Amino acid sequence: MRLFAVGLALIALVGCGGSDDAPSPAPPQERDNARFIDGGRDAFEAYVAKQKGTPVVVNKWASWCGPCRAEFPFFESQAKKRAGEVVFVGVNSSDNDGDARDFLADYPVPFPHFKDPDLEVAASFNGVQAFPTTAFYDPRGDLAFVHQGGYASEAKLAEDIDKYAR
Secondary structure (H helix, E strand, C coil): CHHHHHHHHHHHHHHCCCCCCCCCCCCHHHHCCCCEECCHHHHHHHHHHHCCCCCEEEEEECCCCHHHHHHHHHHHHHHHHCCCCCEEEEEEECCCHHHHHHHHHHCCCCCCEEEECCCHHHHHCCCCCCCCEEEEECCCCCEEEEEECCCCCHHHHHHHHHHHCC
């Protein structure tokens, strides 16, 4: 009787296997399109200065931040719509690399991100207090506005880009 039960369990396990048609998850290296920039505050400030002549929108986020998850599709859409007109860059603060990469696999955006484990990059644009925080630099490279908290709609983000990053 025991042998019969074991045999049934094995048949059930084999039957639960996926079909050959089911797609398998992409290997981590194929899913990982995240581009992270090291160098801290100095590298971030040099990056913004290098964009002179083009407005820059900076989004500070973390993988554990619910409002960050909610607004990331807005940044993806606006970055694609405004490619060549506005530079977008992310700042991943108070996070770890593995969780940040997993987050970006789930919420891919077409721009690079600075690693900011100790909030030193965020401090350069007065973005330490809230998650998320969005900073807008005008074409001269001057910090024009800091929006603390998440965006409730893409329309509001687009409005702020038009108002502060031009």
